[in-house]
Amino acid sequence: MLVRDTICALATPPGVGGLAVIRLSGPDSFTIADLCFRGSRLLAEVDSHTIHYGKFYDAEQALVDTITASVFRAPHSYTGENTVEFSCHGGLIVSQELSAALIAAGARPAEPGEFTKRAFLNNKLDLTQAEAVADIIHSVSQQGTHAAARQLLGGLTRRLRELRSSLVEICGLLELELDFSMEDIEFIDRKELRAKLVSALAFCKELTDSFQASEIMRSGYNVGIVGYPNAGKSSLLNAMLNKKRAIVSPTPGTTRDYIEEHLVIGGTMINIFDTAGLRSSEDRIEIEGIQLAQTLLRQCNLLLILNDSTLSFDHSQALVERLQQDFPSATCVLVQNKIDLLDEQSVAYIASSLCISAVTTDGIDAVKALIAEYARRDMAHAGSLMINARHVALLQMVIQSLHNALEALETAPSNEFIAIDVREALRKIGEITGDTWSENVLDEVFARFCIGK
Ligand SMILES: Nc1nc2c(ncn2[C@@H]2O[C@H](COP(=O)(O)OP(=O)(O)O)[C@@H](O)[C@H]2O)c(=O)[nH]1
Ligand SMILES: [Mg+2]
Incomplete structure (x- = not known):
């Protein structure tokens, strides 16, 4: 094992909480810890994998907190080095004071990932495990x-x-x-x-x-809502989020930028994108929005193609075909919207499609269930590897x-x-x-x- 210095860092998120954990790892961990910690015995003398109750003092010997210290002796620790983990009361200042005292006693603030990097360098993990x-x-x-x-x-x-x-x-x-x-x-x-x-x-x-499946597991399942202007894309996003997030308007071309929102469905993060309506436009900003949508759609795993069913049931057919051709790796699903405006007979006629009303929120649960099902299917490709x-x-x-x-x-x-x-x-x-x-x-x-x- 190479000789390295001793590092310390807050291992829990900064802020107020039940507990905060400060990690100390390196050859001088026990000497440094014993300068700050006073329990019934010196940590340098206790067994590995034991927990000790005591008082923690800063560099001026002022009491900071009563804490517990967990001791791990090399090589039987996460990093493979001598390690002490201090659990103190979870306050922003308390944890900062503990770190400051350890640094004053000779530790160095750790860099991002440095504990795991040491675990790798000490052969506790290989790179894929890190x-x-x-x-x-x-x-x-x-x-x-x-x-x-x-x-x-x-x-x-x-x-x-x-x-x-x-x-x-x-x-x-x-x-x-x-x-x-x-x-x-x-x-x-x-x-x-x-x-x-x-x-x-x-x-x-x-x-x-x-890889693609691993990416979904790592960063979420990307779902794009696409369709011609006024199909109800922004309304669908709002209905799924159950809040007014995107501007809904009868004026075509309202969504010029794109909107990204997140939703957890079936234990998976779903990243939903509401895009500018796809049509040929003269408006410079709208054209840019449409181009942005194209780039965005390339990253989508699933495209929900929203059709305004009051115009005609196959009004968006050409769009479906184009999207399938342009984005072959994405799954395209046609969704019939505005069924609240249809008569009973028409609804019965298209019953085999996914039918929704973004206004009454009829069918929204079915859309969510469908997303969850496709996400599960696409993730299954990864087997158990990342x-x-x-x-x-x-x-x-x-x-x-x-x-x-x-x-x-x-x-x-x-x-x-x-x-x-x-x-x-x-x-x-x-x-x-x-x-x-x-x-x-x-x-x-x-x-x-x-x-x-
Ligand atoms: N009746 C009814 N109107 C809808 C429905 N979905 C959207 N609309 C209306 O259609 C217009 C365009 O909606 P919007 O969500 O802005 O469409 P986008 O351009 O595709 O984002 C708005 O006036 C909405 O209120 C629906 O399911 N039923
Ligand atoms: Mg819109």
């Missing part, structure tokens, strides 16, 4: 929290280790074969080699394919190397070329788990963390 910690904290869905929790226990690590060992085996055999190249011995059947590479490729593709953009970028390089290896298998005169590509793929897998890392990569990963984690 990322899972951030995902647990930031995740906006139950599914995401659960998937991240499994990843923290080594879910992705295990899958990557399987991939790695199959590639290591290929490499070993190829290199052995090269050592005996003069004798023309084939250690690995070409057909078998091909099958192994193809299955490694399929596995990498499966992982990259779960794939992020960093993983995808590296996996794409692995995929490229494996493609090159397959090509070399068909065309290259010697197996040496295949081994080079497979070794390159292995190097990139090592970057995903953090077997090989650089300061830049760590900075990028831990920038997502908050202070105290």
Whole structure:
């Protein structure tokens, strides 16, 4: 273990609460803690994983609070270092005073994610597990929290280790074969080699394919409300939120910007966008709004295409077709609005569609249920893994190397070329788990963390 300084930070959100927890980690944790804390024994002398009640004093020896101190001895702590966690009364000033006293006694304020970074550097976690910690904290869905929790226990690590060992085996055999190249011995059947590479490729593709689902679990399910002007898009948003959020007006082109709101449905954060009505317009601001809507819709997982059923039931058909073509990865659902203005016969005629009235809020629960169902379906693709953009970028390089290896298998005169590509793929897998890392990569990963984690 490398020798590092001792860091401290508030681990709970700042503000008023029942308790606040201040973390102290590093080689001098117990010495520093004992300068501030007075219990029945010195913390330097107590057993690991014990909790102690006592008084906490500032640098001037003034009493700050009565607190408990939890002691963890290296390497059996989150960071792998000597750690003390102080639980004090949850007040803004109390927790600030505790931190200030620890700093006066020799600790340094921690940087964002520094505790988890130390856990990584002390081999308590690999990089995908450290990322899972951030995902647990930031995740906006139950599914995401659960998937991240499994990843923290080594879910992705295990899958990557399987991939790695199959590639290591290929490499070993190829290199052995090269050592005996003069004798023309084939250690690995070409057909078998091909099958192994193809299955490694399929596995990498499966992982990259779960990126979109992981993103939904991480940041929420994006739903765009689209339609021609006056279809009732802003009214639908308001009905779903149960408040007057967007301006509703009979004048077409009222929503020129877009509005983003959030709603938790079925344990998942739903990000809803109300967009400018799609039509050809002369108005400069409205055109900009329509362009903005296009960019926004690209990020949507589900598009609710709202049709003004009083005009005609297939009034928006052309729009549905265009959106399906322009945004093939989004699910498009046609919604018939303003059914309160229809006669009974007409309502019966379109009963098989999703029918709503944004004014009477008839059918709004059905819209929410539909969103929840699609969100669940789209998240199911992730299996139990949380794939992020960093993983995808590296996996794409692995995929490229494996493609090159397959090509070399068909065309290259010697197996040496295949081994080079497979070794390159292995190097990139090592970057995903953090077997090989650089300061830049760590900075990028831990920038997502908050202070105290
Ligand atoms: N009767 C009735 N009027 C509606 C309904 N939904 C919207 N409207 C009206 O249609 C007009 C346009 O609504 P708005 O939500 O601003 O449409 P947007 O341009 O698509 O955002 C307003 O006068 C609304 O009151 C509905 O379900 N029933
Ligand atoms: Mg509007």
